[in-house]
Amino acid sequence: MDEALLRALAPSVLTVLVRRGADFAAAEDAVQDALVEALRVRADGSAPASGPGPGSAEPLRDAKGWLVTVAWRKFLDATRADAARRRREDRAAEEPAPGPAPSADDTLHLYFLCAHPSLTPASAVALTLRAVGGLTTRQIARACLVPEATMAQRISRAKRTVSTVRFDRPGDVATVLRVLYLVFNEGYSGEIDLAAEAIRLTRQLAAAVDHPEAAGLLALMLLHHARRAARTTPDGTLVPLAEQDRSRWDTALIAEGVGVLQAALARDRLGEFQAQAAIAALHADAPAAEETDWVQIVEWYDELVRLTGSPVVRLNRAVAVGEADGPRAGLAELAALDPSLPRHTAVAAYLHERAGDPVTAARLYAEAAHQAPHLAERDHLTRQAARLNARRQR
Known part of the structure; x- marks a missing residue:
């Protein structure tokens, strides 16, 4: 066994x-x-x-x-x-x-229990990995980059919280999907690959429920995971999507993801994960970055804005508009958004560089680096600022 x-x-x-x-x-x-x-x-x-x-x-x-x-x-x-x-x-x-x-x-009941609304997102992720994923506390702690004692306390509190919850009540599939998406976004570290674990659990859920968004989330995960090998260099440096070696993308995962997505879209019950997967599929379909169908991507972002109203979606849409209609159009979209949004400054830097303003772009890249939540992203933005500053000094 x-x-x-x-x-x-x-x-x-x-x-x-x-x-x-x-x-x-x-x-x-x-x-x-x-x-x-x-x-x-x-x-x-x-x-x-x-x-x-x-x-x-x-x-x-x-x-x-x-x-x-x-x-x-x-x-x-x-x-x-x-x-x-x-x-x-x-x-x-x-x-x-x-x-x-x-x-x-009856695994589906556990998904609902572990995604109970009384739990914090971090606790829901930990409990899902423990109860549904079967991982040990040590494995979860290492994967989430927290001390084992901290994770043990988090799981213990979560179990006490759900112990009083009736087990036979129907759950909310949308909440379960959000928790699995959080698991996927934790990525991977060491012996447990949380992205792969999230895909395994989402496959299980998609097979158990008649819900197109479960298929949409599975398609989104597969399409993102297909690019994993090209996303960083051997030393951990981030490689932007436009610069990735597309020959390293997993074509089998892309084909599976597209197939799952097409079946979900055919049911004509569009949701946010299906729309996100459609955007990922358009990126995967482009043989080279310059061949990306940005006009269609903007249209899918319009659907996402309609479905979610999310400011983060609007921020990503501004990037797509900048690619489809030019950087000035993207900056105009960006000007209508809250500057305190995560990665707002980095997007502004990118669009200003595309618009031919390297001085402003370099300053904004440096500001964005200070705001970046992760070391790899901080290093990437710092290198972008240094690149533009070096170009000016030649």
């Missing part, structure tokens, strides 16, 4: 325990303990200490059933050790008869 399979089974095992009466926090701990036990069994071939019984040293033939049995016993052991949970033990002490676990996949 490999780790990927275990992680894929974790959400449905957790759901079984919760439906049997375990509270979410205790059930999630029990499932994690069962996963650790399964990995130990795989490593040394010994019978698990709290496994189902003789002959269970090989939790392979009915992997989900094995995990459910071990996790349930882990939960009961913890319950018995806590006097405050005696009444829960009385209700739940009757262990179900051994046998194959139900085949129904």
Whole structure:
């Protein structure tokens, strides 16, 4: 039983325990303990200490059933050790008869629970990765670049918050999609690639719900992920989209993303993720940056503005207008937006450079570098300012 399979089974095992009466926090701990036990069994071939019984040293033939049995016993052991949970033990002490676990996949309920509106975005991301993704606290902490103790506290608070939430209430797919998009945007670091993990979870969700925006988000992730190899140099330097080596883009992922998007658009229920994916598809379709269909991209941004009213979308639209109608037109669009918007200064610098004003552009690039939230972006903007200043001094 490999780790990927275990992680894929974790959400449905957790759901079984919760439906049997375990509270979410205790059930999630029990499932994690069962996963650790399964990995130990795989490593040394010994019978698990709290496994189902003789002959269970090989939790392979009915992997989900094995995990459910071990996790349930882990939960009961913890319950018995806590006097405050005696009444829960009385209700739940009757262990179900051994046998194959139900085949129904209730993972969708976990998505809704982990994206509960009472959670902060950071907590929702962490709980989704833990409960649905099956990652350990250490793995999540490393991937999100925070100390393990901090992440443990975040997850613990999130589990306490959702433990009182009714498990059978319908959830909001849009909220789940936003959480998965946040997971994707965390990117990757070290042993856990959160972008790939987000794609895996979104595939699972898209297969479970009849919702075109789930397909739209999956298409968007695939199209963005297809450019990953070309997005940075080996030393971590950012490579702007226009300068990327398009031969390094993953054509298989692009083809899949376009196919998923076309099927979603054919349902004529447009949403923001489908519109974003359409923009990404137009970039992917251009053999070279200068062949990008900017006019059509502006039209898709118009749809996004209509759908969301987002100032950030309007900012990105200003860049597209600058490409389609010229930098002066882009600057005119930019002038109507709040200068405090994230990356407003960087966009202004780019458009001023395109408009033939390198002095203003260099100053704005330097200002934008001070505002940049990430080191790679800060270094990129600093180099842009230095490039223009060096050109002036020749």
